Every structure is written in C-alpha cells, then in structure tokens.
Amino acid sequence: MARAATTTDAFNAVAEPRRRQILDVLAAGERPVNDLVAQLGLAQPLVSKHLRVLRQVGLVEVREEGRQRLYRLNGHPLKPIHDWVKNYERSWSQRFDRLDAVLAELKEKEQADESRNE
Amino acid sequence: MKVGTSSGSAVVTLPTDTQILITREFAAPKHLVYQAWTTPELIKRWWSGDRGEVTIAEVDLRVGGTWRYAMAANGGFEVAFHGEYLEIVENERIVSTEIYEGMPGEEGAVTTAIFSEGDGRTTLTLLMELPSREVRDVVIDSGMEGGMQEALDHLEQIAASRA
DSSP states (O other), X not given: OOOOSSOOSHXXXXXXXXXXXXXXXXXXXXXXXXHHHHHHTOOHHHHHHHHHHHHHTXXXXXXXXXXXXXXXXXXXXXXXXHHHHHHHHHHHHHHHHHHHHHHHHHHHHHHHHHHHHO | OOXXXXXXXXXXXXXXXXXXXXXXXXXXXXHHHHHHHHOHHHXXXXXXXXXXXXXXXXXXXXXXXXEEEEEEETTSOXXXXXXXXXXXXXXXXXXXEEEETTSTTOXXXXXXXXXXXXXXXXXXXXXXXXXXXXXXXXXXXTTSSSHHHHHHHHHHHHHHHHO
C-alpha cells in the first residue's frame, strides 16, 4: 500500500502495526528501549525509528534517568481519533438498527410466502 | 411470531491511514440484506439512521450505473451522496464510489460491501478506501457525513445572528 514517507499525525502513526505494538507495551508502563527490543523481537534501530515517529506526533514521551532513556505513552493525541470513531460507530449503529427492522419484516414476509406455497 | 433481533453494534476500525472498516452481523440471510441494501424503498427506511428523513434514494444497479441518496437532516439542511457502481456480484459484493456533495471537487472514496452468510446470519463488511490522507482529514473534520459539522455551523450561524 502506498504510504506517505513522512508521518505528521497520530492517526498515521498508529496505522503502522509495529508502532501499535510499541504503544501496547508502553501502555503497561514506562520502558527503556532495551525492554522494547526484547519484548517486540525487533532490531534496535527499527524500534528507535518507530519511537522517533511516535515522539514526533506526541504519542510517546521520553525522559533521562541516569544513563537510561525511559519511554512512556501519552494517549492524548489519540483522543480526536477515538472520539471520531465512536461518533462514526454510533451513526452507523443507528442505521443498522433500522436495517434490522427492515430485515425482520422481509424475513417474516418470505416465511409467510413459503408456508403459503407448501 | 418473533423474527430476528438486533445483532449488536457496528464495529469500526482503521486498518490503515486511508481505510475505514465497518462490520456488523444481521439476523437474516444475505439475499435479504442485499435486498434491503439495494432497493430504493427499503433504503429510504434505514439510510438516514436517526439523523433525518431520506428524501432521495436512486439506484441504477449495474456496473457503470450511478446511485444517489439524499436526506433532509434534522437541522433542516440537506445532505447528499452519489457514486458509481464499479463491481456487482448479486447477494455477494458491491464495489462503488462515494462522493459527498457538500464538498465540491472532493475525490470520492471507494467502498466495498461484502455480504457473507453463516447459519442464516449475515456479516456485512464495509471497507471504505479514501484516496489520500488529505481526504481522510476532511472526512474526519466533517464528521464523515457532513451532518455533524454542518449542524455545528448551523448552530453557530444561529448563535451569531442572535448575538
């Protein structure tokens, strides 16, 4: 799939499965990069690259502790996406609830037609 | 006789940054779901959801044929979509373009609807592919069906006129 070379927003950042994995791990708590490398089974340069993207869009924050850099999740940039998906889901659910009523009627009619033909 | 019950809510996921995937199960065989999905009189009964009344449901169900739906939303404004059928397999799948008429010059999305049946129940899978991230951003900003943003704009206008 064609994808833009640069990542500029949270939506795009979480479209990549490995970055979602990183967020999942960080959701459990702050981690140094070595832990992420071990848990994900990916090469460190790749993990660092994904962390860089996640930091750019504000989904991951970093702080120094001694010689370690600790990464942590910041879910805030995901909120607009979450809100939009929920809203979209709600409007389709309303449509589908009406479709259910139409289908129940079609089914009833079909069954009535079948029993008449028996 | 009690026939069918609601089968739960729609599930929306975002597989990539230009795709929106919706799935929903229905307590009916797929030929009936397909019928309700493609018959104008039936579309009029569900397409607007709780947002208003469907005023137009035109369906020319053949490859190269067009469709157009419009609704009078509860705020009084009209929301319309149209598109072209790219692929049709009766009772199985429909691929079509979808353009929101409130956004002139906007490229359309391509939507694939797949109807799959098991044990007399049908799973509808709707995959919407947006042409670019820019369009996706417009879609998200507009609340997808224009309705939300338009409703807000409308409110804003009313508020402004009374200020």
